[in-house]
Each structure stands twice: as structure tokens, then as C-alpha cells.
Amino acid sequence: MDYIKTLVEEIHSTTVATIGADGHPQTRIIDMMYYDEKGIYFLTAKGKAFYAQLMEQQYVAVSATKKKTAISLRGKVKNIGKKNLDIMFEKNPYMKEIYPGDTKEALEVFCIYEAQGEYFDISNPSNIVREAIIIGGGSSAWNGYYVEKGCNGCNLCLSVCPQKCIDISLVPVVINQKHCLHCGRCAKICPGQCIKKRG
């Protein structure tokens, strides 16, 4: 919930991707305006191609960044009509100027209710931080590298790791997922090919 709060209240403006009618990805900037225990809420006008794509695909990918941190999500979205529209206008007063009076009738609310993703922080470049984010029934977002049996503790992997995030006090050695860049250098150098990629 901390990362969702950051996404809505601090980053706020995000890039949201859907698939266009031509079959290619399309992105646009969308403000994430509200969240609760059920998901993250945004709105769009019924006349937009984006609205039609959301209704048809019911799936989005979201990326946003601020101050060398980033949040990305992908998952299911559903239309909830006018529900939460008033509270979204209250929390985002600029919307009253974009859609004054009853013109907000053109808008409907969507909820990202089941998603997976990650928080990525490079504000300390020599100690990056990566955390999984799960909304609703989304499955684990971890898709990085891990060490299988066969490791002999030679430590070659640590020698090429840019973040030095491999614990060599254990055999098999253990990759600290929270600080891994997913660069793959460890897997490439491992003589026993016992570092694998998940996902």
C-alpha cells in the first residue's frame, strides 16, 4: 500500500499502455487519482479511443517515475461507471476546471484491481532497491535470477556483479533479489550454468 500511495499521491501522472486498433502498443499520460484496498482508480472520457480499448481489453500496463524511483504495474482493469467519481474530483480539484459543471458526465472511472509489478529505486546507484508490488489476486512479480543446485562456491558470479548482491556465505550462493539489476552477468560467467532466469 505504501507504493500505491506513492504512485497516486506523489508521482500521480503515469504512462498507461494499451493495444491500439492497429495491433500496436499505445501510451498516454493518465493521472492516478485515488486508491483504496480494492485497487487504483483513474478516469477517462467515454468518447476516447482509450476508453474503448479499456472496455475491450480490460488490461493495462502502467509506468511512472519520479526522483530516480519508478513504479511499474500490469494487470486487470474494470469499468466501475460513476462510482468514486465525486471523491476523485474532491481529491483532484484541477479536474473541476478541466470538466466544469455537469460536463464531468462524460467521464467514467476505471479500477486496476488485480496486478503485479515492482518498485525500482536507483537514487543510490551503488545500492539499487527493487520490491515486488501485488494488487488483488495478482501473482508474485519476481522474475529475476536465482541459483540452482550445482553451485560450488567459486564466487566468480560475485566478481562480475555490478551491485555485489550475491551472498557467498552460503553454498549454493544466494542472489539478493531486492538489489539485483537483472543484468545476467552472473549467469553468463557461471561455469556450471547453475544460475537461471525466472519468468
Ligand code: SF4
Ligand atoms: S559462479 Fe556459479 S558455481 Fe560459482 S559461486 Fe556463482 S553460482 Fe556458484
Ligand code: SF4
Ligand atoms: S543479474 Fe546482475 S545484478 Fe543480479 S546478481 Fe546477477 S550479476 Fe548481480
